[in-house]
Amino acid sequence: MGSAASASAPPPPPPVQPHGAAPPYGVGLAGILPPKPDGDEKKEEKVDYLNLPCPVAYEEIQREALMSLKPELFEGLRFDFTKMLSQKFALSHSVLMGSLEVPSQSADVIKVPTAQYEFGANFIDLPQLMLIGRLMTDGRLNARVKCDLTENLALKVNAQLTSEPHYSQGMFNFDYKGTDYRAQFQIGNNAFYGANYIQSVTPNLSMGTEIFWLGQQRKSGIGFNSRYNTDKMVGTLQVASTGIVALSYVQKVSEKVSLATDFMYNHMSRDVTSSVGYDYILRQCRLRGKIDSNGVVAAYLEERLNMGVNFLLSAEIDHAKKNYKFGFGMTVGE
Amino acid sequence: MASAAAGKGKSPADAAESSAASATRLAREWSTWAMKKAKVVAHYGFIPLVVLVGMRSEPRPSLAQLLSPV
Numbered sequence: 015m016g017s018a019a020s021a022s023a024p025p026p027p028p029p030v031q032p033h034g035a036a037p038p039y040g041v042g043l044a045g046i047l048p049p050k051p052d053g054d055e056k057k058e059e060k061v062d063y064l065n066l067p068c069p070v071a072y073e074e075i076q077r078e079a080l081m082s083l084k085p086e087l088f089e090g091l092r093f094d095f096t097k098m099l100s101q102k103f104a105l106s107h108s109v110l111m112g113s114l115e116v117p118s119q120s121a122d123v124i125k126v127p128t129a130q131y132e133f134g135a136n137f138i139d140l141p142q143l144m145l146i147g148r149l150m151t152d153g154r155l156n157a158r159v160k161c162d163l164t165e166n167l168a169l170k171v172n173a174q175l176t177s178e179p180h181y182s183q184g185m186f187n188f189d190y191k192g193t194d195y196r197a198q199f200q201i202g203n204n205a206f207y208g209a210n211y212i213q214s215v216t217p218n219l220s221m222g223t224e225i226f227w228l229g230q231q232r233k234s235g236i237g238f239n240s241r242y243n244t245d246k247m248v249g250t251l252q253v254a255s256t257g258i259v260a261l262s263y264v265q266k267v268s269e270k271v272s273l274a275t276d277f278m279y280n281h282m283s284r285d286v287t288s289s290v291g292y293d294y295i296l297r298q299c300r301l302r303g304k305i306d307s308n309g310v311v312a313a314y315l316e317e318r319l320n321m322g323v324n325f326l327l328s329a330e331i332d333h334a335k336k337n338y339k340f341g342f343g344m345t346v347g348e
Numbered sequence: 349m350a351s352a353a354a355g356k357g358k359s360p361a362d363a364a365e366s367s368a369a370s371a372t373r374l375a376r377e378w379s380t381w382a383m384k385k386a387k388v389v390a391h392y393g394f395i396p397l398v399v400l401v402g403m404r405s406e407p408r409p410s411l412a413q414l415l416s417p418v
Contacts, residue, residue, distance in 0.1 A: 099409040103402030135398040145398045175391045
């Protein structure tokens with residue numbers, strides 16, 4: 015009796031599928047096969063090499079490292095006021111009273127106290143047209159134009175025009191953006207011609223090359239760079255025939271903190287520089303600090319006092335050259 | 349006579365060669381002149397151009413908004 019009862023008992027019915035979860039396979043198989051965990055699905059996703067993302071532009075591969083390690087340090091007082099006349103058009107007034115460093119041949123640092131006022135006009139109508147102009151009291155004009163000629167071809171013009179003859183500079187860039195590559199052709203003053211090309215090799219890695227020719231000095235150069243990035247880190251490498259090797263690495267430790275380091279070797283002047291820095295992006299402030307292999311310590315704080323009002327503090331200390339730069343300022347407007 | 353003939357034989361060739369050379373020289377001079385004028389135009393006219401383009405874009409800001417400091 016006992017054995018007959020146990021033999022005839024049917025197997026228990028399969029567990030009911032939870033509501034809302036779509037069965038990964040047909041309804042008939044869902045009850046028998048276990049659901050696939052998410053980790054396996056990601057590993058099995060095959061890389062579609064014909065469908066890679068568009069890479070970051072050649073000159074911007076180091077942008078995370080530059081944003082964290084090279085804030086705009088200044089000395090003196092700085093006040094910026096930006097007035098938005100509409101969504102696209104803004105005028106800006108900027109005052110800087112402080113010392114500017116004059117490059118000198120000797121080891122001494124020569125500072126010249128200056129005061130300058132800069133008037134700026136921005137017209138930003140992405141993606142078609144962007145016009146940015148800054149005019150200073152000494153007559154220098156800094157102009158940037160970015161215009162999308164077609165969907166894939168963009169023209170960028172960057173010019174610094176001065177009243178003194180032979181000091182003006184200008185550069186025209188034609189950018190072509192393909193599905194997984196970018197190509198750029200540059201024409202600059204003093205007969206400068208350059209071209210660069212960058213291609214996505216895997217979803218995380220992109221590699222590029224550039225070549226340039228300087229007409230006035232009859233110099234040419236070639237360079238290679240590559241960028242590897244994931245969600246958490248970005249690593250870049252740049253090698254150029256001018257004898258420069260540059261590496262950088264940025265690790266995003268959390269949403270608010272990222273750490274960056276950078277290494278540059280100049281073969282011609284046998285100069286090696288390395289720096290390590292941090293970047294805290296908090297709700298009310300952004301603090302960036304770095305220390306250099308030359309013993310230079312720098313920090314930059316942007317504190318949001320109110321909607322549209324930012325307070326800036328900048329410091330750079332170089333004990334070896336006895337160069338101490340402290341600055342404070344305020345930015346009003348968006 | 350030989351020297352005169354030689355001189356005459358050389359000068360048309362010289363003139364032809366120098367006309368090509370002078371054409372490129374003229375082109376370079378004119379392009380330099382054009383670049384200089386373009387630089388002056390850009391230097392004085394870029395900011396007014398940006399302001400003009402901005403004032404004509406939608407929504408149109410008024411002149412009072414442009415000139416007031418608030």
